[in-house]
């Protein structure tokens with residue numbers, strides 16, 4: 001399953017369903033590789049099809065489905081890896097989390113070449129990339145903004161709220177973070193979440209009912225479960241999607 005816009009190409013990892021994004025830079029044959037998941041072959045094949053070479057690996061946070069193949073691409077293309085410093089511990093426990101989820105995949109956590117410790121603009125090969133800290137889903141979770149695109153990991157979805165009960169999740173902190181960013185970003189930005197479909201930030205603010213309830217903009221509805229994602233298993237494949 002692939003979704004392509006002029007700037008951003010989505011690759012859906014199959015081993016554990018998550019979105020990896022190839023974000024074109026100003027150079028026609030280069031891209032940022034964002035949230036490389038557990039399906040490096042599909043990601044690499046898509047880059048080859050599109051004649052794109054990654055210039056950096058950037059992860060919104062340290063969960064295995066967002067950095068599981070960072071080591072592979074960092075080594076193959078000799079490119080730097082960007083990860084929030086506060087998520088290093090979670091990234092290093094990827095193998096344990098995979099076992100807990102009974103997923104047959106191996107993850108090597110590479111060294112972080114550029115640890116993110118605060119809100120930062122980074123020039124990467126002539127591109128200005130901004131990391132904004134949005135803790136809660138994990139202690140280090142960030143949004144990554146580039147040229148009208150906002151990569152939100154598991155902190156913000158177009159539909160639903162990504163509550164997972166993984167170690168390190170803090171729902172009260174996530175709520176505080178999302179309330180802060182609500183008016184911080186331009187509503188015209190396109191949100192590219194870690195799972196599920198994209199939409200503009202303005203559309204999500206107006207229409208994501210579970211999120212609006214989570215943030216207290218609409219009264220809680222007892223008939224709607226607080227956990228709005230669903231885990232499904234097909235053979236060895238485990239997937240999670242916001243409902």
Ligand SMILES: [Fe+2]
Pocket residue numbers: 061063066137154
């Ligand atoms: Fe996550």
